[in-house]
Amino acid sequence: xxxxxxxxxxxxxxxxxxxxxxxxxxxxxxxxxxxxxxxxxxxxxxxxxxxxxxxxxxxxxxxxxxxxxxxxxxxxxxxxxxxxxxxxxxxxxxxxxxxxxxxxxxxxxxxxxxxxxxxxxxxxxxxxxxxxxxxxxxxxxxxxxxxxxxxxxxxxxxxxxxxxxxxxxxxxxxxxxxxxxxxxxxxxxxxxxxxxxxxxxxxxxxxxxxxxxxxxxxxxxxxxxxxxxxxxxxxxxxxxxxxxxxxxxxxxxxxxxxxxxxxxxxxxxxxxxxxxxxxxxxxxxxxx
Ligand code: ADP
Ligand code: MG
Numbered sequence: 708x709x710x711x712x713x714x715x716x717x718x719x720x721x722x723x724x725x726x727x728x729x730x731x732x733x734x735x736x737x738x739x740x741x742x743x744x745x746x747x748x749x750x751x752x753x754x755x756x757x758x759x760x761x762x763x764x765x766x767x768x769x770x771x772x773x774x775x776x777x778x779x780x781x782x783x784x785x786x787x788x789x790x791x792x793x794x795x796x797x798x799x800x801x802x803x804x805x806x807x808x809x810x811x812x813x814x815x816x817x818x819x820x821x822x823x824x825x826x827x828x829x830x831x832x833x834x835x836x837x838x839x840x841x842x843x844x845x846x847x848x849x850x851x852x853x854x855x856x857x858x859x860x861x862x863x864x865x866x867x868x869x870x871x872x873x874x875x876x877x878x879x880x881x882x883x884x885x886x887x888x889x890x891x892x893x894x895x896x897x898x899x900x901x902x903x904x905x906x907x908x909x910x911x912x913x914x915x916x917x918x919x920x921x922x923x924x925x926x927x928x929x930x931x932x933x934x935x936x937x938x939x940x941x942x943x944x945x946x947x948x949x950x951x952x953x954x955x956x957x958x959x960x961x962x963x964x965x966x967x968x969x970x971x972x973x974x975x976x977x978x979x980x981x982x983x984x985x986x987x988x989x990x991x992x993x994x995x
Contacts (some may be wrong), residue, residue, distance in 0.1 A: 746773035747813075749899060752804035753796060753933045754960075755789070756949045765960035766792050769806070772954045772966055774900070779926055781919035781946045782939050784956030785993065789941045793961065794902050797937060798824045810900065820848070827905040829885040831877040837864060837888045838873040844892035863895040864888075865923075883914035890922070897932040901925070904939045916947075923949060943993075947985045948975055957994040965992040 753770045756763040766789040774780040783792050795801040797808050799818040808815045808824065831840050841860040848856065864873055866888040877885055886906060891902060903922070907915035925933045940946050946953055947969070957967035967988070971981055 737964045738896060740831075746775045747811060748774040748797060748937065749809050749938065750793070750797065751809065751855055752835040753803045753808060755792060755796065755801070755804045759929065767796075767803070768960040768962040770956070770963055771960060773805075774937050774952070776934050777922065778935050778951045779934065779949050780937045780952045780954065782884065782937065783941055783943075783946055783952045783957045783989065783993065784961055786941070788956045788959045789961035790903050790956060792940055793956075794824070794904050794937065797900075797958075798902050800821055800824075801843045815954070815971065820896060820900060821898055822900040823893035823896045823907045825886075825889050825903040826891050827899065827908055829877070829882075829889045831888055833877050836874045836876055837869055837880070837891070838875070841892045843894055845932060846898075846945055859895050863891040866894065867891040872898050881914075882910050883918065886910060886914075890918070894925075894932075899932060901933050901936045902938075905941070906938065907945065908940070908942065919945065919949060942988050943989050944977065946989060947971070947982060948977070954987060955989065957995065964995050965989075967992075 713800075720756060750770055750772050752769055754765075756765050757762075764906065770789075770793060772780070780805070782793065784790055791938065792801060796803050797813045797815065799822065802816075810819060815822070821876055833844060834845060841857055841863055845851065845856045845860060851859065861873065864870065869887050869889050869891060872880065872884065877888065884889040886909075889906070901922075906922070907918060910918065922936065925931045928935050938949070951967050953965065953967045953969060956962065957964045969985065971985055975982055
């Protein structure tokens with residue numbers, strides 16, 4: 708089902724690469740080193756208060772961190788601490804009360820073509836087919852005509868293993884396949900930054916593991932447009948498996964209580980002591 712083509716600019720893994728990755732862990736393929744200079748995304752002193760009738764609800768308190776080229780950055784923290792809100796601010800969908808988020812030094816004030824978002828619950832339009840859902844995500848692309856939009860969408864669906872499912876409605880797809888449509892919709896935009904809000908938490912373990920590998924391969928594949936990934940997750944093993952950087956937020960109002968650079972070599976074995984030392988480290992920060 709996987710195309711395994713690399714020429715398109717967007718993904719994906721061939722069957723044999725996937726088999727190799729499943730044997731050896733998420734990153735059996737040679738990963739370029741993350742660079743720590745010139746961040747693609749910088750979150751600078753971001754605070755946000757929601758207005759609730761007459762009261763103010765402080766949600767984020769002076770949050771700063773960066774995401775650089777080739778970095779897989781994970782944000783974690785207790786439920787309700789403002790993770791989704793922060794991701795929406797980075798995506799230009801919500802405005803902060805103070806502070807700024809920059810994409811390559813330019814302040815983000817509204818959604819931008821270089822930044823795409825994948826949601827936990829897929830957010831597909833049930834009355835549109837897979838293809839129409841992906842096309843819908845391209846509706847703001849004035850530079851493409853209808854034929855080009857269709858071509859780009861078909862390619863994104865093919866690259867995410869959905870060839871043959873173009874005309875199927877979300878109700879007929881499994882959770883994993885719905886999330887593939889969500890990923891295809893993001894990839895069709897050829898974004899540099901991929902934002903993901905708990906993208907695997909609604910999926911069964913095996914499907915989640917498979918998609919984790921595919922998303923990581925997007926980041927490290929030099930022909931993919933994706934240059935950095937910022938993921939929200941509360942699954943500590945998933946975080947330790949994937950991250951180059953872990954940002955831990957406190958309970959609401961969220962502020963950064965840990966900004967950890969992960970030096971654990973890849974491939975990362977869940978059976979190693981080092982892996983569980985990291986799991987412990989993240990848990991202890993979550994408990995603060
Ligand atoms: P998390 O993703 O970390 O679980 P959220 O960012 O979804 O947390 O929410 C943080 C807090 O902000 C919660 O208390 C939530 O109820 C509140 N909140 C989120 N969105 C809004 C909104 N649009 N208006 C008012 N309060 C909101
Ligand atoms: Mg959330």
